[in-house]
Amino acid sequence: MANEVKVPTLGESVTEATIGEWLKKPGEAVALDEPIASLETDKVAIEVPAPVAGVMGDYKAEVGDTVEVGAIIATIEDGSPSAGPEDTKERKPEAAPAPSASPAPAAASSASDDSKVDASSTLSPAVRRAVLEHGIDPSTVKGTGKDGRLTKEDVLAAAKNKQDNGSAGSTSAPAADAPSAGPSRKVERVKMTRLRQTIAKRLKSAQDTAALLTTFNDVDMSAVIEARNQYKDLFAKKHDVRLGFMSFFAKAACLALKDVPAVNAQIEGNEVLYHDFIDLSVAVSAPNGLVVPVVRNVESMSFSEIELAIANYGKKAKDGSLSMDDMKGGTFTISNGGVFGSLMSTPIINPPQSAVLGLHRIEERPVAVNGQVVIKPMMYMALSYDHRIIDGREAVTALKIIKDAIEDPMRILIDL
Structure with a gap:
């Protein structure tokens, strides 16, 4: 049946x-x-x-x-898979064939090709493209996704490992008569996923609808780095989660959004909705693109609760188990491009939200302190906002509050 x-x-x-x-x-x-x-x-x-x-x-x-x-x-x-007659027959042992120079390698090559085809047939489009681009045999890579499935990150890691090994082993000179390969002119046409189409429409809609503007500031990360280094081991031992920078920025953002409520508001028709809660959208990288799950009521959460929530969303994004409820809502977004090496950017707001905080990489730079040039771990921050409901003064004030809280984390503790 x-x-x-x-x-x-x-x-x-x-x-x-x-x-x-x-x-x-x-x-x-x-x-x-x-x-x-x-x-x-x-x-x-x-x-x-x-x-x-x-x-x-x-x-x-x-x-x-x-x-x-x-x-x-x-x-x-209904039922269970049944083996065909060829598989159920008892096979008699056959005499070993006479040695042959060519058939054996051909058979091995055929088996290898079959295993590649079989392994790649269950891959997602993004993973399949990565496999083809980097020439990776998927059957030789251990998947870290749900149920052991391959992710794009697995393929990229295997490609990097293959490249490193190849560079280390390439000591012999190329054959003199080897033909030189010409430049590639290959073009691959791949249909956009539904998720990517939606991301494209939403981001373009934000540009077309909102009056986007970005204000910048830089922040000295010395105090947060020192606090993290001092307490990260105790924190991990007690809460079973790593102490990262995102919890500091989330709590600093809460101070700013409470003092400047327009940054946590949104336009609905001819009205402005002001929220007395903060549902933080955190941009997370997933195999099929950037997703933005929501950590709700961040203003009432502890550092450990924030870190646990973000770590859980990161794991769910990697194995593809995020639900619709995980993505629903959100009043403010933090996007950390620094993990990919970004120095500076102008992030686009996530409609119908009115602001997004962009974080970037930390790098040591010379700065003037009390008339002296010293080396400090600095980070550029960017706040993009909808100028229709957020004035420039409010945006700059909000970003300055975040800067002050990061440079002096005691402000977070005493709600200053």
Whole structure:
């Protein structure tokens, strides 16, 4: 008997999704609630669980197809996978073939190619592109994603390792008669994922709608670095999470948003909504692009609670298990481009929010202190804001409050 697999409810106001990848092939055994497909929505990737145990049947939709909530996308047959007659027959031992110079390598090459094809057929489009670009055999890379699946980061790490090993081992001179490869002119056309399309529309909408402006400041990170170095081991031992810089900036932002409420507000029609809470959107890198899960009521959270929430979202983003509720809402955003080496940027607000704080890399620079030139660990900060409801004075004031709190963390403790 064939059991239908339907697109589940995707969340409030979300009516359709795109087939991102199939996690089970026809004929494979499927356990109850085991993920069999990944759907891409406007915000997150959602896995479709098997409604019954059995054998994966036919696909009713292909990768890249748009499907609506309730649509049938596959079937699951009752029973268990059965081996074919060729597999069930007892095989008699065969005499070893005579040595041959050419067939053996050809067979090995064929088997290797088959394993590559088999391994790459379950990869997501982003991972598959990375595999092709870097010439990596996916069957030789251990996946760190959910259920051991390969992520783009796994492939990039394997490519870097391959490059490093190749550089170390390339001591012999190239053959004199080796033909020189000409420049590549290859063009690959890849359809944008639904998530990437949505990101593009939202960011362009922000540019078209909001009166965007960015103000900058730099901050001396000495005090925060010193505090982190002094307490990070005790913090990790007590709370089982690493003490990072994001909790300091989150709490500093809370001081600024309470003193300058317009930065935590948003426009709705002809009205401005002022929030007495702070739901912090934290930009997190995921295999399919940047996602922005929300840490709610940050103003009432401790440092450890903030770090635990961010670490949990980072893990969920990596293995693709973020839910629609994780992404919903948000009144203010912090984006840390410094982890990728960015020196300075003008971040774009995340509609309908009205401001975003951009953090950048920390680097030692000469600065003047009491008439003396000293070396300090400095960071550029950028606050992009919607000038329709936030005046320049308010934006500069908010950024200055964050700067003062980071340079003197005691202000965070005494709410100054």
